[in-house]
Amino acid sequence: MKAYRFLTGPxxxxxCHRVTAALNKGWALHGSPSLTFDEVTGKVVCGQAVxxxxxxKDYVPEMKLGEL
Known part of the structure; x- marks a missing residue:
């Protein structure tokens, strides 16, 4: 099975620690990171696919991808 997650955060x-933790659990970066500005909070939000x-394992929709 190939698992996909999109990590987001301020x-x-x-x-950076969340992405580093994922990499150290065997996840690999997929594509480029993204940034956007949240006008409501006034903060920049990052995203990175892994x-x-x-x-x-076989994929089932109920699985918790973060626990793989």
């Missing part, structure tokens, strides 16, 4: 160190091959 443009700060916590977002993918992971999980050969021992």
């Amino acid at each position: 443009d700060d160190a916590s977002f 993918v992971k091959d999980v050969p021992e």
Whole structure:
């Protein structure tokens, strides 16, 4: 199975730590990061897609992808 996640968060160190944690759990970057400005909060929001091959699992919609 190939799993896909799109991580989002504020443009700060916590977002970088979330992406780093995913990479250290076997996830790989997929495409370029994205940035947008949230006019309501006045903050920049980051996004980064990550993918992971999980050969021992079959996909089911109920699975928690963050726990793979």
